[in-house]
Amino acid sequence: MNNEQLTAKILSFEPSAEVKDGLQYLTATVAFDKLHTLAKSLRESKDTNFDYLFCLTGMDYGDSLGVIYYLESTNLKHQLVLKIVCADKEKPVLDTVCDIWKTAEFLEREVFDLLGIDFNNHPDMRRIFLEEDWVGYPLRKDYSDNNIIVK
Amino acid sequence: MAEIIQDIQEQEYLINMGPQHPSTHGVLRLVLSLRGETVLSVQPHCGYIHRGIEKMCERLTYQQIIHLTDRLDYLSAHINNHAVCMLVENALGVELPERVKYIRTIMDELARIASHQLWWCSFGMDLGALTAFFYGLRDREPILDIFEESTGGRLIQSYYTPGGLMKDIHPGFQKRVKDFIKMFRKKINEYDQLLSGNVIMTQRTQGIGILTEEEAISFGVTGPSGRGSGFECDIRKHHPYSLYNKVEFKEILRTEGDSFARYSVRMDEMRESLNIIEQLIDNIPAGDFSVKMKPVIKLPEGEYYQRVEAARGEFGVFISSKGEKYPYRVKLRSPNFSNLSALHSIAHGQKIADLVAIGASLDYVIPDIDR
Incomplete structure (x- = not known):
């Protein structure tokens, strides 16, 4: 599928999505509560078939937190970037996608560990790298640690 | 006594494998839940050597990041650096001299062979074949010598830099590489004779x-x-970079999905890498080994992603830039981390001794998981 067809398809799944072409990959931004339904449609539709989540990264935008999903279809060979911004910086919560792509289970745990974004319905939401009693989330921009980080 | 044995066979119990277990090839701890010898679940515990490289990168310039990506999967150091360099070059629209592309492709493939050789060593050793360990290390030495001669480093080289290479190749580079190919083509058949058809190895x-x-x-x-x-999933084939769309090579595929399939893919991949190097080594064009870049590189505002095929899978770099000399956010998509997440699914229901063979066939490098 080319980018125009993909854009039309995404808008048919989720009319409120904001789709941007002309970047490295086609980029769709949706509201945080639409994430799971859109992801499921993108995975299950025969025309899009995004079966491979090749990167999942958490972002601290300063005033908000978010997650970026890099998707690819292994048979149709097209890519898509899905961007989600959490509603609340104090209590950031998103729906998990690890029922759709199993690799997300570890990747979401990493985002939870380092950026503090909580994922609903995740089977095992624990820190993955740091100790259970670690205070704070190191990848956040306002994280400070006088012992470890040299300014 | 009989009762105790029956008890052990029926009870479910937990055991820690690692963090100091030789077959985990580094500091990785696996919590196994067992019944008798059968693995019920595997839970990896990571983070023993987490260094916070992504956080560190936020206060380093683009040239300095190279020295940290070396230390992720240290066996594909060249390839990791290639990803960062290409990301910066593509973002700035830098056109590289052909010479740089040739050298980078050859170095990448040499790194892939060296990495697969070390994997073959440890694979044999994990199954009790100690000869494999000595043979593999012996044949890896010439590659490390080639690296040392041209780059100054044996394990981690920091040889690539945004805009080209740190220094030109050694005058003896081509001859040494050709000698190595000639030698290794014979040796790899020896590897097959020694281990690939071995009864114990195939049964396990x-x-x-x-x-x-x-x-x-x-x-x-x-x-x-x-x-x-x-x-x-070969990025070299499906999203070609550098010279991979100019050379001929096959994407090695097996459909069995077992430990032996993963083994034979790597064996054939070493041969393909030799083919790739052979196509390039005589044709390295003359020219500059780098483009003149500004001393302070600032990427235009935006988000960039670059994928490459490292020795263990797809390696990706994500950089978000605000137009300053430091990146705003760096994310490293490491192949081993995703491969590790499948371990439970692969190993449950298997015997604990086979878990060692499975781990060996997945070929973990722990610093790549822990970043």
């Missing part, structure tokens, strides 16, 4: 540790491990 790997193609895609298991399950 064939039909064991099966990962289906669907699961490989869902777990994002890439590289030789994914291709052993039939997942066509």
Whole structure:
């Protein structure tokens, strides 16, 4: 599928999505509560078939937190970037996608560990790298640690 | 006594494998839940050597990041650096001299062979074949010598830099590489004779540790491990970079998905890498080994992503820039982390001794998991 067809398809799944072409990959931004339904449609539709989540990264935008999903279809060979911004910086919560792509289970745990974004319905939401009693989330921009980080 | 034995066979119990277990090839701890000898679940505990490289990168310039990506998967140091350099070059629209592309492609493939050789060593050793360990290390030495001669480093080289290479190749580079290819073509057949057909080896790997193609895609298991399950994921083939669209090579695929399939993919991949190097080594064009870049590189505002095929799978770099000399956020998509997430799915229901063989066939490098 080319980018125009993909854009039309995404808008048919989720009319409120904001789709941007002309970047490295086609980029769709949706509201945080639409994430799971859109992801499921993108995975299950025969025309899009995004079966491979090749990167999942958490972002601290300063005033908000978010997650970026890099998707690819292994048979149709097209890519898509899905961007989600959490509603609340104090209590950031998103729906998990690890029922759709199993690799997300570890990747979401990493985002939870380092950026503090909580994922609903995740089977095992624990820190993955740091100790259970670690205070704070190191990848956040306002994280400070006088012992470890040299300014 | 009989009662105790029956008790052990029926009870479920937990055991820690690692963090100091030789077969985990580094500081990785696996919490196993067992019944008798059968593995019920595997829970990896990571983070023993987490260094916070992504956080560190936020206060380093683009040239300095190279020295940290070396230290992720240290066996594909060249390839990791290639990803960062290409990201910066593509973002700035820098056109590289052909010479740089040739040298980078050859170095990448040499690194891939060296990495697979070390994997073959440790694979043999994990199954008790100590000769494999000595043979593999012996034949890896010439590659490390080639690296040392041209780059100054044996394990981690920091040889690539945004805009080209740190220094030109040594005058003896081509001859040494050709000598190595000639030598290794013979040796790799010896590897097959020694280990590939060995009865103990085949019985412990064939039909064991099966990962289906669907699961490989869902777990994002890439590289030789994914291709052993039939997942066509070679970035060199599907998203060619550098000179990979100019050279001829096959994407090695197996469909069995067991430990032996992952083994044979790597063996054939070494041969393909030799083919790639052979096509390039005589044609390295003369010219500059780098483009003049500004001393302070500032990427235009935006988000960039670059994928490459490292020795263990797809390696990706994500950089978000605000137009300053430091990146705003760096994310490193490491192949081993995704491969590790599939371990429970592969190993449950298998015997604990086979878990060692499965781990060996997945070829972990722990610093790449822990970043």
